[in-house]
Amino acid sequence: xxxxxxxxxxxxxxxxxxxxxxxxxxxxxxxxxxxxxxxxxxxxxxxxxxxxxxxxxxxxxxxxxxxxxxxxxxxxxxxxxxxxxxxxxxxxxxxxx
Amino acid sequence: xxxxxxxxxxxxxxxxxxxxxxxxxxxxxxxxxxxxxxxxxxxxxxxxxxxxxxxxxxxxxxxxxxxxxxxxxxxxxxxxxxxxxxxxxxxxxxxxxxxxxxxxxxxxxxxxxxxxxxxxxxxxxxxxxxxxxxxxxxxxxxxxxxxxxxxxxxxxxxxxxxxxxxxxxxxxxxxxxxxxxxxxxxxxxxxxxxxxxxxxxxxxxxxxxxxxxxxxxxxxxxxxxxxxxxxxxxxxxxxxxxxxxxxxxxxxxxxxxxxxxxxxxxxxxxxxxxxxxxxxxxxxxxxxxxxxxxxxxxxxxxxxxxxxxxxxxxxxxxxxxxxxxxxxxxxxxxxxxxxxxxxxxxxxxxxxxxxxxxxxxxxxxxxxxxxxxxxxxxxxxxxxxxxxxxxxxxxxxxxxxxxxxxxxxxxxxxxxxxxxxxxxxxxxxxxxxxxxxxxxxxxxxxxxxxxxxxxxxxxxxxxxxxxxxxxxxxxxxxxxxxxxxxxxxxxxxxxxxxxxxxxxxxxxxxxxxxxxxxxxxxxxxxxxxxxxxxxxxxxxxxxxxxxxxxxxxxxxxxxxxxxxxxxxxxxxxxxxxxxxxxxxxxxxxxxxxxxxxxxxxxxxxxxxxxxxxxxxxxxxxxxxxxxxxxxxxxxxxxxxxxxxxxxxxxxxxxxxxxxxxxxxxxxxxxxxxxxxxxxxxxxxxxxxxxxxxxxxxxxxxxxxxxxxxxxxxxxxxxxxxxxxxxxxxxxxxxxxxxxxxxxxxxxxxxxxxxxxxxxxxxxxxxxxxxxxxxxxxxxxxxxxxxxxxxxxxxxxxxxxxxxxxxxxxxxxxxxxxxxxxxxxxxxxxxxxxxxxxxxxxxxxxxxxxxxxxxxxxxxxxxxxxxxxxxxxxxxxxxxxxxxxxxxxxxxxx
Ligand SMILES: [Zn+2]
Numbered sequence: 001x002x003x004x005x006x007x008x009x010x011x012x013x014x015x016x017x018x019x020x021x022x023x024x025x026x027x028x029x030x031x032x033x034x035x036x037x038x039x040x041x042x043x044x045x046x047x048x049x050x051x052x053x054x055x056x057x058x059x060x061x062x063x064x065x066x067x068x069x070x071x072x073x074x075x076x077x078x079x080x081x082x083x084x085x086x087x088x089x090x091x092x093x094x095x096x097x
Numbered sequence: 098x099x100x101x102x103x104x105x106x107x108x109x110x111x112x113x114x115x116x117x118x119x120x121x122x123x124x125x126x127x128x129x130x131x132x133x134x135x136x137x138x139x140x141x142x143x144x145x146x147x148x149x150x151x152x153x154x155x156x157x158x159x160x161x162x163x164x165x166x167x168x169x170x171x172x173x174x175x176x177x178x179x180x181x182x183x184x185x186x187x188x189x190x191x192x193x194x195x196x197x198x199x200x201x202x203x204x205x206x207x208x209x210x211x212x213x214x215x216x217x218x219x220x221x222x223x224x225x226x227x228x229x230x231x232x233x234x235x236x237x238x239x240x241x242x243x244x245x246x247x248x249x250x251x252x253x254x255x256x257x258x259x260x261x262x263x264x265x266x267x268x269x270x271x272x273x274x275x276x277x278x279x280x281x282x283x284x285x286x287x288x289x290x291x292x293x294x295x296x297x298x299x300x301x302x303x304x305x306x307x308x309x310x311x312x313x314x315x316x317x318x319x320x321x322x323x324x325x326x327x328x329x330x331x332x333x334x335x336x337x338x339x340x341x342x343x344x345x346x347x348x349x350x351x352x353x354x355x356x357x358x359x360x361x362x363x364x365x366x367x368x369x370x371x372x373x374x375x376x377x378x379x380x381x382x383x384x385x386x387x388x389x390x391x392x393x394x395x396x397x398x399x400x401x402x403x404x405x406x407x408x409x410x411x412x413x414x415x416x417x418x419x420x421x422x423x424x425x426x427x428x429x430x431x432x433x434x435x436x437x438x439x440x441x442x443x444x445x446x447x448x449x450x451x452x453x454x455x456x457x458x459x460x461x462x463x464x465x466x467x468x469x470x471x472x473x474x475x476x477x478x479x480x481x482x483x484x485x486x487x488x489x490x491x492x493x494x495x496x497x498x499x500x501x502x503x504x505x506x507x508x509x510x511x512x513x514x515x516x517x518x519x520x521x522x523x524x525x526x527x528x529x530x531x532x533x534x535x536x537x538x539x540x541x542x543x544x545x546x547x548x549x550x551x552x553x554x555x556x557x558x559x560x561x562x563x564x565x566x567x568x569x570x571x572x573x574x575x576x577x578x579x580x581x582x583x584x585x586x587x588x589x590x591x592x593x594x595x596x597x598x599x600x601x602x603x604x605x606x607x608x609x610x611x612x613x614x615x616x617x618x619x620x621x622x623x624x625x626x627x628x629x630x631x632x633x634x635x636x637x638x639x640x641x642x643x644x645x646x647x648x649x650x651x652x653x654x655x656x657x658x659x660x661x662x663x664x665x666x667x668x669x670x671x672x673x674x675x676x677x678x679x680x681x682x683x684x685x686x687x688x689x690x691x692x693x694x695x696x697x698x699x700x701x702x703x704x705x706x707x708x709x710x711x712x713x714x715x716x717x718x719x720x721x722x723x724x725x726x727x728x729x730x731x732x733x734x735x736x737x738x739x740x741x742x743x744x745x746x747x748x749x750x751x752x753x754x755x756x757x758x759x760x761x762x763x764x765x766x767x768x769x770x771x772x773x774x775x776x777x778x779x780x781x782x783x784x785x786x787x788x789x790x791x792x793x794x795x796x797x798x799x800x801x802x803x804x805x806x807x808x809x810x811x812x813x814x815x816x817x818x819x820x821x822x823x824x825x826x827x828x829x830x831x832x833x834x835x836x837x838x839x840x841x842x843x844x845x846x847x848x849x850x851x852x853x854x855x856x857x858x859x860x861x862x863x864x865x866x867x868x869x870x871x872x873x874x875x876x877x878x879x880x881x882x883x884x885x886x887x888x889x890x891x892x893x894x895x896x897x898x899x900x901x902x903x904x905x906x907x908x909x910x911x912x913x914x915x916x917x918x919x920x921x922x923x924x925x926x927x928x929x930x931x932x933x934x935x936x937x938x939x940x941x942x943x944x945x946x947x948x949x950x951x952x953x954x955x956x957x958x959x960x961x962x963x964x965x966x967x968x969x970x971x972x973x974x975x976x977x978x979x980x981x982x983x984x985x986x987x988x989x990x
Pocket of ligand 1: 062
């Protein structure tokens with residue numbers, strides 16, 4: 001069970017949260033202008049990163065707020081937690097073990 | 098055999114246990130295993146596949162042979178005999194490496210604890226206790242868990258009992274080490290007690306979060322494989338000594354001790370001091386010399402270079418001798434009833450590898466030692482591979498002596514897997530230990546290879562001719578020891594497994610004999626039998642007829658309700674619903690559909706505008722939480738600029754639907770202040786009014802096609818409202834109905850239930866609801882997907898009605914639709930759709946169904962077969978609105 005820091009509430013156990021997939025996939029400004037391929041890209045395609053990954057979480061059983069995190073998909077280490085609208089933190093440098 | 102003195106047992110507290118129907122005597126402090134040794138029970142189990150006799154091969158958690166079912170007390174399907182603390186009245190039965198479940202429900206109580214500490218120490222041996230003491234002195238909260246009854250104490254060990262900040266949990270096994278310092282441990286609280294206190298839970302699941310984790314998990318002795326190494330009487334050397342020192346029992350009269358490090362001589366001395374005659378010490382190391390070592394008071398030890406290449410046994414299968422090959426190649430059999438073996442030590446690093454830790458073979462320790470560990474994990478003591486020089490072996494894993502049958506050389510005792518099996522795997526081309534594991538089943542038993550895994554890696558490297566440093570162990574996964582499901586469930590069982598939600602009118606429903614069905618977590622009245630034993634079918638026919646001809650009433654309180662507030666609610670709802678909402682006037686109600694970004698239908702419901710800035714929307718009963726999540730996600734992550742607040746108010750309101758052509762009279766009678774005429778109070782409008790003495794919000798919405806009023810009051814007033822309506826409806830024979838009648842009424846009107854008549858492939862247009870998809874709005878969630886080719890393609894499944902051609906055959910939900918004339922016995926049968934809802938209808942005078950059918954909108958009037966259990970029923974395709982298609986009943990008479 002991961003330990004997650006809600007930017008509003010602080011550290012809590014994973015069981016209070018729900019996962020929201022890749023972060024910073026914005027709803028297109030004008031979907032009507034997109035061709036089918038670009039629209040499908042928005043709906044169906046997400047990165048499957050090995051390493052540091054920006055992703056979304058929501059504190060479902062807490063304050064119910066959405067936020068972003070940078071997590072390493074292999075070690076589950078978190079490098080940052082930040083609110084929507086906050087400056088986006090830099091990706092950590094990949095440590096080769 | 099019990100020695101006259103020694104051991105940590107209480108000789109003044111004798112007890113009797115039962116093993117396979119035999120009563121055996123022991124003392125408090127004994128394990129089941131030590132009692133078996135004390136009573137000379139040598140054959141304790143049969144092996145899983147070959148049925149070979151097996152005896153105790155250890156005294157601890159590495160035991161691979163003797164598992165028993167505990168029958169007394171709370172019972173347990175499969176436990177090591179070495180890990181069962183004996184109590185008076187313990188009843189056990191032997192197993193063949195395979196557990197047996199009791200058929201009785203587990204009535205013990207289990208609970209859970211959460212604890213946060215600065216330091217967690219796993220293992221209460223010397224190094225664990227030292228680490229705990231050090232951490233406690235440094236301040237902060239420290240937790241020490243130890244899987245046995247007592248932690249290390251005595252000479253050279255600091256007493257940590259009572260130290261500030263330190264919590265000690267004994268009989269507690271850490272079973273999983275996870276990310277971020279999370280450790281799961283099980284505390285066995287009552288299994289060692291003859292009469293557990295009634296108020297105690299049997300086991301506790303500890304959820305531990307620690308900043309630092311110290312693994313002081315020790316090491317397990319490594320066996321050496323040779324022909325006949327599974328014979329009862331072959332035992333790990335340190336375990337043989339352990340029986341003497343911890344329990345004051347002698348595991349044999351005459352022993353051969355075999356190993357590849359100096360420690361075996363110490364083991365031989367300890368056994369000799371307990372009165373075991375040491376027939377021979379066999380030292381496998383290449384430089385070992387034949388010598389006689391001074392050792393014991395009684396005499397000296399005969400130590401010779403060589404290896405054990407086999408065993409001799411008595412007719413009952415137990416050990417009678419060790420076949421020893423000397424350095425010069427000569428072979429002799431030395432009589433013995435105990436063959437104590439040690440191939441060195443395996444640090445117990447299972448927990449380390451649970452979360453990304455790695456091990457490597459270290460020649461200097463002759464063991465797999467930690468090579469990579471998570472930042473917050475430290476390994477100390479024997480677990481780290483720090484052995485006394487004497488315990489470092491010249492590695493020896495397997496002796497394949499002259500004349501040995503590889504099928505007699507056991508690598509995994511619990512799986513009956515042998516050198517012959519491993520060679521078959523290698524011959525089949527396998528090189529990786531993970532492949533060999535799956536091919537041979539080695540280390541897949543309950544202990545995940547605690548005694549067999551490293552041995553197998555060693556033998557595999559030997560077979561492949563590669564150095565041990567190229568070997569890796571198989572991956573260990575949690576749990577380290579099996580956990581019962583009842584423990585994982587804790588208190589969340591039976592009634593407490595899931596919350597049970599009931600409407601505020603539940604008491605009335607129960608008092609009036611309603612039959613209930615589960616809708617998500619809700620208990621909803623299913624139907625109201627008019628007399629004892631009225632069937633579902635009869636009750637629903639009666640309820641439907643009464644509602645269509647006069648008036649019925651239904652508890653709709655479980656509908657999800659979300660109140661929304663803010664100047665931008667209209668704009669937000671325009672983006673979320675497929676149809677236009679912002680133009681809704683105060684006092685009006687509108688039906689709406691939500692779609693996902695892929696255009697598929699998510700949910701539907703009504704939206705009412707209460708004031709300029711206040712709105713309330715309803716969701717289907719099962720979707721309320723999901724819809725609230727959906728709204729909040731869009732508001733927070735995409736449109737934070739919109740000023741909108743959402744609050745779930747499902748439980749705040751009780752809702753009673755008054756339905757049928759006479760509903761107007763009923764509502765008029767109890768709401769004299771409300772003009773219920775169609776002119777003053779039109780369809781899809783809401784009014785505030787006093788209904789009886791309840792302040793109510795009345796809505797003219799209908800889920801049946803009939804004139805209907807949905808009356809909403811404060812949840813606390815729900816039952817009062819229900820009773821007022823019920824009373825006022827008596828002159829019209831008002832009939833309470835449940836979910837089944839509601840379904841029949843709505844299906845007759847072709848109102849789909851999202852999630853029942855739809856799945857994740859259905860767009861509103863497929864439901865014949867193009868009218869709900871706005872052409873005017875520039876965008877809404879899902880809109881762009883409707884211009885994908887897929888949304889316009891031919892052959893989409895569309896909602897239709899079905900009527901059996903003979904007017905009477907019942908239709909089944911889930912039945913597949915197949916063209917007429919298709920041979921149902923020739924697979925694959927081409928299917929063109931399926932039935933999503935099916936009911937018998939009094940109004941239609943026939944069974945009917947809703948279905949999703951390829952190109953359904955163009956197939957009205959055609960015939961198909963609805964196939965259930967390979968029987969086809971002829972059906973005619975109709976519009977999805979089989980009843981009152983022109984909507985004439987909506988405003989009543
Ligand atoms: Zn929070």
